[in-house]
Amino acid sequence: MPSVETSIKIHTPVEKVFDTMVDPESIPKFAPIRRVSNIKGKPGEKGNSADYEYRLLGIKLKQTMTVLEVHRPHSIVYEMSGGIPGKWVYTLQPHERGTIVWTRVDYSVPAGVIGRIANWLFINRMNQNNLEIGQAGLKRFCESLME
Numbered sequence: 734m735p736s737v738e739t740s741i742k743i744h745t746p747v748e749k750v751f752d753t754m755v756d757p758e759s760i761p762k763f764a765p766i767r768r769v770s771n772i773k774g775k776p777g778e779k780g781n782s783a784d785y786e787y788r789l790l791g792i793k794l795k796q797t798m799t800v801l802e803v804h805r806p807h808s809i810v811y812e813m814s815g816g817i818p819g820k821w822v823y824t825l826q827p828h829e830r831g832t833i834v835w836t837r838v839d840y841s842v843p844a845g846v847i848g849r850i851a852n853w854l855f856i857n858r859m860n861q862n863n864l865e866i867g868q869a870g871l872k873r874f875c876e877s878l879m880e
Contacts, residue, residue: 735840738836739861758776762874763873770786771797784796789817790855797813799814809823820839822839836868
């Protein structure tokens with residue numbers, strides 16, 4: 734299963750970062766998500782889910798993210814279902830008056846051999862770039878809350 738991962742240091746307390754990143758209504762403020770809908774449950778609690786709309790290669794995709802595990806404020810695991818199924822794992826650790834956020838996304842690309850070739854050629858690179866954009870946006874957003 735292909736994966737992408739990254740980490741980032743955010744100059745914001747771990748509890749604030751966690752609460753921000755698990756709130757579906759906040760995510761479009763810092764990540765490349767066009768729309769969030771169908772929010773069910775409380776943010777950051779097991780079973781919470783929401784539908785996210787975004788674009789990949791100009792194609793509109795809709796994913797449902799459901800919380801599978803939570804160890805507030807140190808980790809959260811989401812199951813991703815829809816066009817590109819997979820799993821998101823976030824790990825947060827307090828570090829020098831801030832937080833380090835590690836993110837790993839394991840995903841499946843449909844379309845068999847053609848999908849694997851497309852992933853090797855460009856999808857994995859685009860997913861890595863989108864993950865880094867989202868992490869940088871999370872950093873800017875969380876740090877702006879501390880000003």
